[in-house]
Amino acid sequence: MGAAAQGSGDFWALLRRGGCVVLMRHALTEPGIGDPPGFRLDQCNTQRNLSEAGREQARRIGAAFTRESVPIDEVRSSAWCRCTETAELAFGRHTVWAPINSFFNDATGPAQTLEVLRAVRGLAAPKNLMLVTHQVNISALTGATLAMGEVFVTRPAAGDRLPVLARQVF
Incomplete structure (x- = not known):
């Protein structure tokens, strides 16, 4: 299955120029x-996890970044297992970063969003930062929704949103 590009800019060209905050929603899940009631972050078997199709999707994403020679300087992930597994399968590495943990049923969303915006403000070319997180977080950061395994290319900007410059569905 190939990847379909959408958006106002060329996805791969923007990434090659650098200075991008790359927002990736975890790959396809069950x-x-x-998550089920009583789930625990330290026990993957209590969470909604990647499906086999999601694992393959994550590998495809990583292969595409390798094929396109796009450098990712750092990969940060939500602590949820579906995000950490997506990051590992796609990029072979990740650092858990609490500001991108899901706030699906939590009031911490605005504070987390502000923390992410502050943290990425100084990002500049040639660096690219990959954030593997959840739809609720990405929507708060961009004002847009995306599918599982979809990737947004953004750049830090003034204001309370990261503008989506390009997007890719894998």
Whole structure:
């Protein structure tokens, strides 16, 4: 299955120039919304996790970044297993970063969003930062929604949003 590009800019060209905050929603999961009652972050078997199709999707994403010779200087992930597994399968590395943890049923969303915006403000070319997180977080950062395994290319900007310059579905 190939990748389809959408957006106002050329996805790969923007990434090659650098200075991008790359927002990736975790790959495809088992059916459901949110996590089962009583889930625990330290026990993957209590969470909604990647499906086999999601694992393959994550590998495709990583292969595409390798094929296109796009440098990713740092990969940060939400602590949820579906995000850490996506990051590992796609990029072979990740650092858990609490500001991009899901706030699906939590009031911490505005504070987390502000923390991310502050942290990425100084990002400049040639560096690219990959954030593997959840739809709720990405929507708060950009004002846009995306599918599982979809990737947004953004750049730090003035204001309370990261503008989506390009997007890619894998």
